[in-house]
Amino acid sequence: xxxxxxxxxxxxxIGCGKTAVSDIIMQEGYPVFSCDRIYAELTRGGALxxxxxxxxxxxxxxxxxxxxxxxxxRVFSDKVKLEKLNKITHPAIMKxxxxxxxxxxxxxxxxxxxxxxxxxxxxxxxxxxxxxxxLEKRIEAVKKRSSLxxxxxxxxxxxxxxxxxxxxxxxxxxxxxxxxxxxQEKIKKILKNITKLT
Numbered sequence: 001x002x003x004x005x006x007x008x009x010x011x012x013x014i015g016c017g018k019t020a021v022s023d024i025i026m027q028e029g030y031p032v033f034s035c036d037r038i039y040a041e042l043t044r045g046g047a048l049x050x051x052x053x054x055x056x057x058x059x060x061x062x063x064x065x066x067x068x069x070x071x072x073x074r075v076f077s078d079k080v081k082l083e084k085l086n087k088i089t090h091p092a093i094m095k096x097x098x099x100x101x102x103x104x105x106x107x108x109x110x111x112x113x114x115x116x117x118x119x120x121x122x123x124x125x126x127x128x129x130x131x132x133x134x135l136e137k138r139i140e141a142v143k144k145r146s147s148l149x150x151x152x153x154x155x156x157x158x159x160x161x162x163x164x165x166x167x168x169x170x171x172x173x174x175x176x177x178x179x180x181x182x183x184q185e186k187i188k189k190i191l192k193n194i195t196k197l198t
Contacts, residue, residue: 007101007109011116012131013160015138017176021131022112024187031104034112038096048092117161128171
């Protein structure tokens with residue numbers, strides 16, 4: 001591992017533009033690892049799928065990968081089951097994420113972590129970039145990429161960590177309220193600040 005390596009998290013609610021921020025950071029030449037991508041890889045088959053199958057039974061597809069639709073139907077409206085699933089998946093994802101970050105050939109590394117504050121994972125990182133966005137823009141962004149109704153999107157937003165009500169002063173907060181060019185400028189400023197620290 002490199003000396004003085006710094007690992008930063010990128011987080012924010014659904015529809016805020018975490019992926020857009022990750023893309024800008026990658027374009028600037030920094031490695032970015034994603035919890036969602038790692039989860040997709042880990043659930044193609046193997047130990048994690050076996051553990052989930054043991055807990056929920058009937059959620060493995062014929063090719064040995066996780067049947068996400070079957071699992072979602074099982075846990076979506078059951079908080080206890082969802083918590084049980086998270087206790088299995090989150091440690092496995094974070095272990096793989098931090099392992100990849102630690103081995104990346106860069107002094108500054110970024111990780112896209114959707115449920116960062118919900119799980120207290122912010123303590124594992126040297127800093128956090130929090131992406132926020134006005135509510136209506138979030139709803140439109142999620143509706144555009146999914147088949148969810150406005151009410152369904154709002155229900156998901158309400159179920160998540162409330163970024164508006166919590167103090168973000170200790171983090172790099174980015175308001176994604178303008179064009180992609182505005183967002184690029186904001187991220188470049190943050191990257192300048194971060195690279196001064198290494």
